[in-house]
Amino acid sequence: MTAPAARLEVRGITVRFAGLTALDDVSFTVEPGTVHALIGPNGAGKSTCFNVLSGVYRAASGSVAYGGREITGMPPHAVTGLGIARTFQNIVLTAGTVADNLMLGRHRLTRAGFAATALRLPGAVREQRRHRARAAEIAGFLGLEAHFDQPVGALPYGVRKRVELARALCAEPGLLLLDEPVAGMNPAERLETADTIAAIRAALGISVLLVEHDMGMVMRLADTVTVLDFGRRIADGTPEAVQQDPAVLRAYLGQEEAA
Numbered sequence: 534m535t536a537p538a539a540r541l542e543v544r545g546i547t548v549r550f551a552g553l554t555a556l557d558d559v560s561f562t563v564e565p566g567t568v569h570a571l572i573g574p575n576g577a578g579k580s581t582c583f584n585v586l587s588g589v590y591r592a593a594s595g596s597v598a599y600g601g602r603e604i605t606g607m608p609p610h611a612v613t614g615l616g617i618a619r620t621f622q623n624i625v626l627t628a629g630t631v632a633d634n635l636m637l638g639r640h641r642l643t644r645a646g647f648a649a650t651a652l653r654l655p656g657a658v659r660e661q662r663r664h665r666a667r668a669a670e671i672a673g674f675l676g677l678e679a680h681f682d683q684p685v686g687a688l689p690y691g692v693r694k695r696v697e698l699a700r701a702l703c704a705e706p707g708l709l710l711l712d713e714p715v716a717g718m719n720p721a722e723r724l725e726t727a728d729t730i731a732a733i734r735a736a737l738g739i740s741v742l743l744v745e746h747d748m749g750m751v752m753r754l755a756d757t758v759t760v761l762d763f764g765r766r767i768a769d770g771t772p773e774a775v776q777q778d779p780a781v782l783r784a785y786l787g788q789e790e791a792a
């Protein structure tokens with residue numbers, strides 16, 4: 534039921550906030566089935582780029598196409614409908630259990646309307662049962678089976694981050710956008726999450742675009758890396774090539790000097 538991975542083409546996107554150019558003519562391509570990292574110093578424009586891709590912000594110019602379909606200007610739910618799901622830098626979960634949150638993730642795939650579900654009509658009940666079984670399967674894949682019926686509010690931070698990832702996967706996306714998936718995690722949790730992301734790609738064949746500050750994680754996982762600095766793309770290539778790029782070294786050195 535997973536949406537097939539398709540090519541994401543970002544062409545010349547520019548975003549301005551009251552005089553500040555957060556993204557300046559940025560282009561890159563995420564090839565189907567690859568892990569692509571978007572990196573750069575603080576304020577480089579990474580989150581802004583994610584917000585454009587997921588329909589939260591509208592670019593002043595440029596285009597974003599997924600599987601050849603123009604998604605520029607689409608609202609977030611329409612972008613999700615095409616098979617693009619995301620997680621957020623700060624955990625965004627609703628009250629209730631892990632299962633409740635994962636069922637929300639399946640919303641785009643649910644056909645029965647609100648009334649049919651509320652009235653517990655047989656077709657709607659069967660459909661809910663099928664979605665719940667798939668949500669439980671995804672929870673198991675992410676090591677969350679023991680937490681499935683627990684309230685998310687009581688869970689440790691690292692587990693809640695995994696719940697967010699599971700919820701995004703519940704939409705059966707072809708492209709997963711992960712905004713700092715290991716931020717705030719301890720080293721063991723970081724390694725575990727890196728392994729999980731690699732396993733997701735291998736098992737589902739989907740594409741992953743991730744924003745991440747943890748360079749070890751980027752180097753371990755990414756096939757391709759795009760580097761932003763002050764809203765501009767300064768490098769794009771394999772992790773090895775990007776790591777040795779003088780413009781990238783200068784950008785990160787500048788950040789250390791400013792710190």
Ligand SMILES: Nc1ncnc2c1ncn2[C@@H]1O[C@H](COP(=O)(O)OP(=O)(O)OP(=O)(O)O)[C@@H](O)[C@H]1O
Binds near residue numbers: 553
């Ligand atoms: N809603 C907004 N209104 C005004 N300025 C914004 C807004 N969102 C981002 N910016 C500015 O745009 C620039 C890019 O910010 P963005 O959050 O995209 O960077 P980032 O690379 O994600 O940074 P970080 O690594 O710190 O999360 C920054 O100068 C930021 O202050």
